[in-house]
Amino acid sequence: MKRPMTPRGYRLLRDELMKFKAMRPEIARAIEVARGHGDLSENGDYDAAKEKSGITEAKIRDIEARLSTA
DSSP: OOOOOOHHHHHHHHHHHHHHHHHHHHHHHHHHHHHTTSOGGGOHHHHHHHHHHHHHHHHHHHHHHHHHTO
16 A cells, blocks of 8 residues: 655655664664673663664664555
């Protein structure tokens, strides 16, 4: 099913997608640093970085889906 979208709306979504994709290396580094702090079961930094990664990836999937039906 196609969804109508203005050219400006498409550009804004595409720009937002690029911003989230650019965050991936930063999040990966944060996970790696937190992983180096030891026990992952009680590592708040690791949990926070993994949660941020999950949220970011969900947003990327959502935007990609919206752009693909535009």
